Amino acid sequence: MDVRVVDHPLAKARLSTMRDARTNSAAFRAALQELTLMLMYEATRDAEVAVEPIHTPVARTDGYRLANPPLLVPVLRAGLGMADQAHRLIPEAQMGFVGLARDETTLQPTPYLESLPADLSGRPVFVLDPMLATGGSMVHTIRILTERGASDVTAICTLAAPEGVRKLEESGLPVRVVTASVDERLNESGYIVPGLGDAGDREYGAV
Numbered sequence: 001m002d003v004r005v006v007d008h009p010l011a012k013a014r015l016s017t018m019r020d021a022r023t024n025s026a027a028f029r030a031a032l033q034e035l036t037l038m039l040m041y042e043a044t045r046d047a048e049v050a051v052e053p054i055h056t057p058v059a060r061t062d063g064y065r066l067a068n069p070p071l072l073v074p075v076l077r078a079g080l081g082m083a084d085q086a087h088r089l090i091p092e093a094q095m096g097f098v099g100l101a102r103d104e105t106t107l108q109p110t111p112y113l114e115s116l117p118a119d120l121s122g123r124p125v126f127v128l129d130p131m132l133a134t135g136g137s138m139v140h141t142i143r144i145l146t147e148r149g150a151s152d153v154t155a156i157c158t159l160a161a162p163e164g165v166r167k168l169e170e171s172g173l174p175v176r177v178v179t180a181s182v183d184e185r186l187n188e189s190g191y192i193v194p195g196l197g198d199a200g201d202r203e204y205g206a207v
């Protein structure tokens, strides 16, 4: 499985702002949006382009656009903080939604929302979730997508744990990961260490 770690200095700086326990919700959301821009930029580096002639005020030249606009899938709640920024970067993308809450005792994802196109065959899909921890939520989401025919899935995660990366790899699902960091480990409560805490709570407040 392809795991791309975006370690650009600006990505590291935004991630540090998100990690810092002193960062308030507004600054956390702003840093997440800026980091999402960088991760999406890197994740679309090899996207297929269509070429068509355009006219500048001076001459005719080749113009480019995405040949196959993707589906963006934020995983609620925390992934919602990445959705607008990714959509601004790819305005022609469609958006679907998955809602999951991890049971903090069993660490299993509990689904509560699924709003996706029925047929995803031939369509690139970008799943937006800041956190890949045990990997349970991401595996659940990608299974839903592959059941609809998706075969080209990219997980955009600001942070990943080695355990989650391993679980995705062992799942055999057609996915690659783009992240700003693969951290050290999970702690006994299933939180990424050093991590940044609960991403959804830091964006929107504790539930």
Ligand SMILES: O=P(O)(O)OC[C@H]1O[C@H](OP(=O)(O)OP(=O)(O)O)[C@H](O)[C@@H]1O
Pocket: 075, 076, 077, 078, 079, 100, 101, 102, 103, 107, 109, 129, 130, 131, 132, 133, 134, 135, 136, 137, 138, 164, 190, 198, 199, 200, 201
């Ligand atoms: O890899 P996993 O162990 O499954 O954990 C990762 C999941 O946990 C967080 O969501 P959470 O369940 O806290 O929901 P929230 O976004 O509403 O806070 C995060 O945004 C992922 O979806």
Ligand SMILES: O=c1cc[nH]c(=O)[nH]1
Pocket: 078, 131, 133, 190, 191, 192, 193, 195, 196, 197, 198, 199, 200
């Ligand atoms: O560290 C973690 C693990 C799961 N979900 C989070 O929001 N943070």
Ligand SMILES: [Mg+2]
Pocket: 078, 198, 199, 200, 201
């Ligand atoms: Mg949460």
